[in-house]
Each structure stands twice: as C-alpha cells, then as structure tokens.
Amino acid sequence: MLARQVTSSIMKSFVLSITLLNFISQPFGIVFGLENGLAKTPPMGWLAWARFTCELDCDKYPDTCISSQLFTSMADQMVKLNMPQFGYTYVNIDDCWSEKERDPKTQALVPNATRFPNGGVSAVAEYVHSLGLKLGIYGDCGDLTCAGYPAQLKPNSSEDYFELDANTMKEWEIDSFKLDGCFIDPPVAEKRCPAFSTALLKTKRPIMLTCEWPFYMMYSGDEINWSVAADSCNLWRYYDDIEDSWSSIINTIDYTVKNQHIFVKYHGPGHWFDPDQLVIGNFGLSESEEEAQMALWSIWAAPLYMSNDLRSISESSLAILQNRNLIAVNQDKLGVLGLMTGEIKDKNHYQAFVKPVLPLDTSKCPSFAIVYLNRNSLGDSKVVSFKLRNILLGSKDAIEQAQKHAKKQQEYEFDANKCIEALKQENKSYKVYDLLASTETAQDLKMDTNLNDNLDLVVNPSGIRAVKLLRVEA
Ligand code: GLA
Numbered sequence: 052m053l054a055r056q057v058t059s060s061i062m063k064s065f066v067l068s069i070t071l072l073n074f075i076s077q078p079f080g081i082v083f084g085l086e087n088g089l090a091k092t093p094p095m096g097w098l099a100w101a102r103f104t105c106e107l108d109c110d111k112y113p114d115t116c117i118s119s120q121l122f123t124s125m126a127d128q129m130v131k132l133n134m135p136q137f138g139y140t141y142v143n144i145d146d147c148w149s150e151k152e153r154d155p156k157t158q159a160l161v162p163n164a165t166r167f168p169n170g171g172v173s174a175v176a177e178y179v180h181s182l183g184l185k186l187g188i189y190g191d192c193g194d195l196t197c198a199g200y201p202a203q204l205k206p207n208s209s210e211d212y213f214e215l216d217a218n219t220m221k222e223w224e225i226d227s228f229k230l231d232g233c234f235i236d237p238p239v240a241e242k243r244c245p246a247f248s249t250a251l252l253k254t255k256r257p258i259m260l261t262c263e264w265p266f267y268m269m270y271s272g273d274e275i276n277w278s279v280a281a282d283s284c285n286l287w288r289y290y291d292d293i294e295d296s297w298s299s300i301i302n303t304i305d306y307t308v309k310n311q312h313i314f315v316k317y318h319g320p321g322h323w324f325d326p327d328q329l330v331i332g333n334f335g336l337s338e339s340e341e342e343a344q345m346a347l348w349s350i351w352a353a354p355l356y357m358s359n360d361l362r363s364i365s366e367s368s369l370a371i372l373q374n375r376n377l378i379a380v381n382q383d384k385l386g387v388l389g390l391m392t393g394e395i396k397d398k399n400h401y402q403a404f405v406k407p408v409l410p411l412d413t414s415k416c417p418s419f420a421i422v423y424l425n426r427n428s429l430g431d432s433k434v435v436s437f438k439l440r441n442i443l444l445g446s447k448d449a450i451e452q453a454q455k456h457a458k459k460q461q462e463y464e465f466d467a468n469k470c471i472e473a474l475k476q477e478n479k480s481y482k483v484y485d486l487l488a489s490t491e492t493a494q495d496l497k498m499d500t501n502l503n504d505n506l507d508l509v510v511n512p513s514g515i516r517a518v519k520l521l522r523v524e525a
Contacts, residue, residue: 087252089259090285091320092382093354094227096141096187097125097134101293101328101358105147105198109166115360117147118166119175122186126179128361135183137373138382141227141259142179143187143356146198148172153201158212159219160190160201173223180224187227190216192244192264193234203247204235211243217250220258230284232264237271240264245283261325261354262287277313281322286354289314293327295335297513300344301426303327307351308391308402315448318352318388319456325354332359332368339514341371342487346422346517349381350389350406376486376493377517380420383408384460385453389420392445393437400426401435401510405446407453411463412522416470417453419443419520420486425510435510439481440502444474478502481520493519 099117109116114124126142129135150161162171170177176186191202204211220228230247232240244264251258262284268275269289280287290306293299303326307314314324329348331341348355357372389406402424407417421442423435454467473479480501484493496518500506508516 086321087257087259087285089257089321090323090354092384092386093323093352094141094259094286095138095355095378095381096143096185096357097129097139097361098141098143098145098187098328098356098358099125100145101295101330102333102360103145103358107147107166114362116166117144119168119171122175123178125361126182126184129184130182132361132364132369134361134373137375138378139355139357139372140183141185141187141356143189143227143229144172144175145189145229146196146231147200148188149200151200153212158215160212160216171223172225176224176226185226186224187229187259187261188220188223188225189229189231191231191233191235192240192247192262193232195234197231197233202234203230204243211246213247213250214253217247217254217258220251221254221256224256225258227259227261229261230263232262232267235264235267237264237268237273241268241273241276241279245279248283259285261285265289266291277317281317285321286323286325288325288327290326293330295330295333297336297340297428299330300336300340300347304347304424311388311390312448315388315390315452318386319452320384320386320460323352323354324388326351328356328358329372330359331357331371332361332364337513338367338371339511341368342517343424343513343515345371345374345377346486346515347404347424349377350404350420350422350517352381352383352386352388352406355381374487375491376484376488376519380406380408380486380517380519383420384456384462385409385417386456387449387453389422390446390449393442395435395437399433401433401437402426403435403437403442405442405449407446407450408519409463410521411465413524414470414473415465416473416522417450417465418522419446419481420517421506421520422515422517423508423510424515425512427512430512432509432511432514434507435516436505436507439500439504439506440474442506443502444471447471474502480523482523484519484521486517486519487515499523 106116179186194204194206196202265280266288392405393403395401404422406420451467457463483496488494
C-alpha cells in the first residue's frame with residue numbers, strides 16, 4: 052500500500068490524502084483513495100433538480116428557471132427559515148447551468164451568460180458564502196451531462212477535462228460537486244471516474260464529491276466493487292431519480308431494503324449511499340408520507356438534500372424538515388445504515404426499521420432509533436406490534452458496523468459481540484421517546500418496554516411512527 056499525504060495549512064481540520072488503496076485485478080489496476088475529511092455526518096442542504104429540473108425559460112418562469120437568481124433567492128430563504136441552525140448548509144446547482152459549448156480558447160466550462168449574468172457561478176458562490184452557506188454544482192463523468200451539456204470527458208477521445216474542471220471549481224470556490232454518470236459505459240465508469248476525485252484532491256480545496264456512476268452500473272446489472280465508490284466519493288447514488296410521489300418513495304425503500312446487508316458494510320462517516328432528494332414540501336406527498344420520507348432517510352443516515360421551493364413551503368412541511376429529533380438520528384455519530392428488521396405481511400403490511408445510535412448505556416451498548424412503517428394505503432390507523440428482542444437483534448450487522456465506526460473515531464468504544472449477546476439473553480428495559488413530537492426534545496411516551504415485550508405503536512396508513520429507546524438504568 053502506497054500513501055501520499057498532502058496537508059493544507061489553510062484549513063487545520065482539512066487533511067487531504069491521496070491514497071492508493073487497492074490494487075484490484077482489473078485492466079486499469081489501480082484505484083485512488085479519497086479521504087478528504089468531509090461529510091463525516093450525512094450532508095444536509097438543498098438541491099435544485101427534483102423541483103426545478105432543467106427549466107430554461109426565464110421569460111415564462113422568471114422565479115423558477117435555472118439561474119443565479121434561483122440559487123441566491125433560495126440561499127436567502129434558507130437563512131430566513133433558520134435552516135442552517137438545523138444543519139442544512141449546502142445549496143446545490145444541478146444540471147443545465149452551463150453554456151452548450153466550452154470556452155473555445157481555454158476549453159473551460161462557461162456558465163450560461165443569460166441565466167448566470169454578472170460574475171456567473173463564482174458570483175453565486177460569493178453570495179452564498181456571504182450567508183455562511185456552501186455551494187455545490189453538477190457535472191458528469193461522460194462526454195455530456197444527462198441533459199446534454201458539456202461534461203468531464205473529452206468527446207470522441209480518450210482524454211478528459213478532470214484537472215481543468217477541478218481547477219475551475221477551485222477558482223469559483225465550489226464546495227461540493229455531483230458527478231453524474233450519463234454517457235459513459237457503466238463498467239468503464241468504475242475505472243475512469245475515480246480519477247476525478249484525485250483531480251479534486253489535487254486542487255487542495257475541500258470539495259465534497261457525490262458520484263452517480265455506481266447507480267448506472269447497478270442499473271445495467273454490472274457487478275460493483277463498493278469499496279471503489281467509498282474510496283473515491285463522499286456520497287453516491289444507487290437508485291432511480293426520486294419523484295414527487297409515494298410510489299417513488301416506496302420503490303426506493305424496497306430497493307434499499309433488498310440491498311441493505313451489502314450497503315451497511317460500506318455506509319459510514321465520509322462515505323454514504325444516497326437515496327436521492329427529499330421531496331417534502333412539493334405536490335405529491337401527504338403529511339404522513341412526508342413524515343415517512345424524513346424518518347426513513349434519517350434512520351438510514353442518508354444525505355438530507357431537500358428539493359422544494361422554500362419561498363412557498365407550508366408550515367407543516369417545514370416543521371417535518373426541521374424535526375430536530377429525526378435530524379439527530381440522521382446525524383448520529385455512529386453513522387450506520389438503519390436496517391429493516393421486522394416485517395408483517397398478512398392482510399396488513401408493516402415494517403420495522405432499527406438503527407443503533409448514541410448514547411451508549413452504562414454497559415457501553417448503543418441505544419436504538421426505531422421506525423414503524425404502515426404500508427397499507429387503505430383503512431384506519433393501526434396498532435403495529437413487533438417483539439422488541441427480535442427487531443433489535445435483527446440490527447446485528449448495524450451494531451457490528453457501529454463498533455467499527457466508533458473505533459475509527461476513537462471517541463466511543465464498545466464491544467458489539469457483548470451487546471448482541473446481551474440483547475439475546477438479558478431482560479433490558481428501555482424508555483420510549485416519541486421522535487415525531489413537535490417538542491424541542493423527544494417526548495417520553497411513558498411506556499417503558501422490556502426486551503421480552505412487544506413494542507406497540509399506532510401508525511397511520513402510508514405513514515410511520517419513530518421512537519428512540521434509551522435503556523432504563525438499574
Ligand atoms: C440524472 C440524475 C438526476 C439529475 C439529472 C440531471 O437523471 O439522476 O439527479 O441530476 O440527471 O440531468
């Protein structure tokens with residue numbers, strides 16, 4: 052293993068290291084490692100795509116077309132609604148921001164002059180930074196972006212623009228980059244795209260990287276080496292674009308659950324699977340469904356990028372996005388993927404999801420966040436009931452993973468095997484706190500429960516209940 056460390060004196064906490072982590076038996080041999088010190092907890096912010104897509108007509112839609120004005124006004128609104136205090140700090144531009152051609156002389160990317168006038172993207176970055184927020188932007192590891200704009204590979208050539216574009220991002224003071232995966236052969240992506248993260252690291256500017264090429268590989272049935280994604284991206288998409296509908300949320304849940312025992316091993320501080328944007332505050336979800344998306348994305352420790360119009364969002368949607376208790380579960384330092392550990396499928400359909408979280412109890416074992424999902428889309432609210440011992444034990448892989456993350460962070464230490472044994476044999480009791488309560492802190496439901504008991508919660512159809520279990524200390 053060969054390692055090269057580049058330390059920037061500008062940012063004390065920001066350590067760049069370019070690590071050749073794996074020699075993999077593939078034609079291109081070497082994979083570059085990414086350890087940029089970013090995204091230690093899942094990133095939170097706003098992203099344009101799901102709500103504003105590629106609207107270019109600023110005459111007809113002056114407030115919602117992809118333009119400087121959209122991003123600066125959304126940044127203003129983030130501040131006005133106190134979103135940074137809840138952790139939402141990134142404002143992300145998606146596709147359709149550039150001209151259709153690169154600069155003929157320098158080959159650099161050029162922001163669309165009509166929609167990004169007066170200083171282009173770098174002026175937007177300056178404004179967003181002046182509000183204490185961060186700016187993200189979009190590109191693609193093919194020769195065109197998904198919407199047909201210039202991307203990071205040179206068309207009809209084996210060369211790329213990785214270094215040139217990474218330097219442009221540094222010059223514009225970009226904080227985050229989404230590297231899509233259209234217009235590149237998926238198996239080739241795994242070999243070529245990691246070099247873009249190396250180019251970003253070389254700029255010595257801390258730029259968080261979201262990759263989308265793993266999704267296209269999965270989509271086309273190619274076998275993925277997830278450690279390549281984890282070594283070269285801070286986040287990566289693994290499933291279809293989210294849409295503003297409950298069926299889209301359900302499909303994302305099912306796909307995640309199907310792969311959860313693989314994902315849990317690679318998901319963690321600095322490297323997250325990304326189920327795509329939160330569509331809370333748009334047109335397609337009921338209040339219960341919005342709560343469900345927020346709770347599941349939180350229990351998965353998924354990036355929380357909302358895509359909505361914060362200038363006209365309803366109070367109830369905003370309250371869901373600002374639920375401190377769920378956000379705390381999302382941002383929990385153990386940083387594990389919560390797992391679906393219980394399912395009832397008779398005439399009803401219910402699922403239980405469990406995530407080990409801090410604090411550790413006096414025997415140095417984690418607490419738990421639990422989400423019950425009622426998948427019925429007909430009928431009244433129902434009592435959903437799972438045997439506590441079973442659903443907690445079902446999170447064994449997540450507990451083991453939590454131990455690894457805790458060890459790496461050197462802040463919390465625990466013995467996963469001991470904790471799993473204790474769940475099998477002991478009769479621990481827990482206090483149950485309601486994470487949906489509109490109070491500042493989770494509300495004690497005064498229904499202490501024991502590992503031998505069933506945990507019963509009333510759940511709306513197409514809705515969830517979310518609770519946290521803290522051990523009752525003897
Ligand atoms: C793909 C991505 C979306 C969005 C669009 C832009 O579909 O999955 O998230 O970035 O491209 O064209």
